[in-house]
Amino acid sequence: MFYWFYRHLDINIFQYITVRAGLGFLIAFFFTLVLMPKFIKWAKAKKANQPIYDLAPDSHQAKIGTPTMGGLVFVFTTVIATILTAKLNNIYVVGALATIILFCLIGIKDDLAKITNNNNEDGLTPRMKIILQVIASFIVIAVLFYAQHPTTLYIPFQKFPIFDMGLYSIIFWTLVMIASTNAVNLTDGLDGLATVPSVIAFFTLSLIVYITGHAILSEYLLLPNIKMVGELAIVGASFMGALIGFLWYNSHPAEIFMGDSGSLTIGGLMGYMALVAKSEILLLAIGFIFVLEAVSVILQVGSFKYRKKRVFLMAPLHHHFEQIGWLENKIIVRFWIIAFMTNLIALASLKIR
Numbered sequence: 001m002f003y004w005f006y007r008h009l010d011i012n013i014f015q016y017i018t019v020r021a022g023l024g025f026l027i028a029f030f031f032t033l034v035l036m037p038k039f040i041k042w043a044k045a046k047k048a049n050q051p052i053y054d055l056a057p058d059s060h061q062a063k064i065g066t067p068t069m070g071g072l073v074f075v076f077t078t079v080i081a082t083i084l085t086a087k088l089n090n091i092y093v094v095g096a097l098a099t100i101i102l103f104c105l106i107g108i109k110d111d112l113a114k115i116t117n118n119n120n121e122d123g124l125t126p127r128m129k130i131i132l133q134v135i136a137s138f139i140v141i142a143v144l145f146y147a148q149h150p151t152t153l154y155i156p157f158q159k160f161p162i163f164d165m166g167l168y169s170i171i172f173w174t175l176v177m178i179a180s181t182n183a184v185n186l187t188d189g190l191d192g193l194a195t196v197p198s199v200i201a202f203f204t205l206s207l208i209v210y211i212t213g214h215a216i217l218s219e220y221l222l223l224p225n226i227k228m229v230g231e232l233a234i235v236g237a238s239f240m241g242a243l244i245g246f247l248w249y250n251s252h253p254a255e256i257f258m259g260d261s262g263s264l265t266i267g268g269l270m271g272y273m274a275l276v277a278k279s280e281i282l283l284l285a286i287g288f289i290f291v292l293e294a295v296s297v298i299l300q301v302g303s304f305k306y307r308k309k310r311v312f313l314m315a316p317l318h319h320h321f322e323q324i325g326w327l328e329n330k331i332i333v334r335f336w337i338i339a340f341m342t343n344l345i346a347l348a349s350l351k352i353r
Contacts, residue, residue, distance in 0.1 A: 017210060020085040021234045025241035028074070028081035032245025035073050040249065040256050043067030050257045051114050066254060069111050071262020074242035075104045081238035087231050092276055095143035096235040096269060102136035103181060103268030107261035114260075123260070130178065133264075137177040140272055141170055150224065154278045156285070156349040159222045161278075176280050181267030183290035186297055186316045188263040191252035193318060193332050197289045197339035198266045199243050204286050204343045205273040206236030208350070212277055222353050224278050232276055239269060252329055282349065288342035289335050293317050 013019050043049075050068035079100060086093045109132075110123040124132070151169040152161035165172055188194040211217045213230025243266075249255045258266075267290070274283040284291055293316040300315035313323035321331045 017213075017230050017233055021206070021210075021237035024081040024085040024234045024238035027084060027241070028077045028238040029241035029245045031077040031080060032074050032242045033248060035077065036070065036246065036249050036256065039070065039073045040067055043069065043256065048115050050259065051118050063254070066257060068115070068257040068259040069108070069261050070246060070250065070256040071104065071107060071258040071260075071265060074239075074246045074258070074262060075100055075265050077245070078235070078239045078242045081241065082235050085238065086234040090228055090231040091143060091147040092229050092232045093235060095140055095147070095276075096232055096272060098143060099136070099140050099177075099268045099272045100235075100265055102139060103133070104261050104265040106132045106136060107259065107264040110260040110264075133178045133181060133268075134174060136268065137174045138170075140177070140268075141173050141275075144173070144275065145170075147228075149276065150226065150278065152224070152278070153280070154224065155281045156346075157352055159353045161224075172280070173275050176275060176283065177268060177271035179294070180271030180274070180283065180287065180290070181264045183287065183294040184267030184270065185260060185263040187290050187293040187318070188258060189316060190318055190328055190332050191254035192247055192250050193335055194258070194263060194266070194290075195243055195247045195250055196336045197287070198270070199240050199247075200336075200339050200343050201270055201286045202236045202240045202243070202273070204346055205270065205277060205279070206233040206240070207347070208277040208279055208282075209233050209236065209273060211350070221350050223350065226276075226278070229276050232273060235269070236273060239266075252332065282346055285342045285346040285349070289339045292338075296320070 044067050048067050048069055049065050050063065079097060082093065082097060088094070106124075106129065110129065114123040123129075150161075151165045151167075153163060153165055153169075153172075154161050184194055184198065187197070208223075210230045210233040211221060212223055212226050213228060213232075215225055217223075218225040246258065246262075250258065270287060271283070274280050274286070279286070296312060296317035297315045299311045303309055303311045312320040314320050318331050318335065322328065
């Protein structure tokens, strides 16, 4: 809508991506602040509460009765803010909206199953969840191929791509999106733990896609210049605003949880933006906290299966620290600090090439 003002009413300020990204951020933030209390009230009335995992630390029993599926609100406000501020004829924006909606639908199905059965383990089966994520990823990747998005692979600190993946990029990009969405899902276990690292990651990814879409900046930093991708920064900024608005109610002690409808969507969009920004490998630093949590689960399951021994007292990793006596707030803030520092490293790699 705001770009329409520029095209038809000659309001020049709305031609700039940075201006519309700022507007998207503010719209999503204030809409989330306003709508979330109404959703919390509705969710409590419908008893849409988060089932607590039976083996979770004892401190989690205090969370019983907390409503879930708050992700529906920040996903909705992100979509509205994007529609109002971004160019909807931009193929990369279309791909982002498709990612948000598809992965949110998977999360909704999973959340509803858990709420209906009042059991944290009675959602979608792991196999069905992966199948649906693969289908959603293929749809989004088809959009990228339609846009003739480069299939070259870049690694941090290197000026030029190391090789062209060609059709193998379909497999690689699918793995990136599935890994990203499940890593965020595993991290979402404490109040606000996944929210702030996601905000930081979206800031980094939004900055990278903006630079990638900017001819002068991309040339200066020796990044690939891909036309039209800068518009995706508006989607990232809108999601940041929505998540910060959500954090107002999700900070400890949480009044609402995001649920899989939120965490799967965050991870899906994070993976998508990394693909578009040619930062698939750099995503390991950008989403380091999510990688750490996912690796802790893989190590725990693998070790117990083959060695009959546990690596951690409990996985994902944040539960291990709970078991050794760290307070929830201390774990959360320390993980936020790590996320901030690893994203600084990721941003530094843009210049050190």
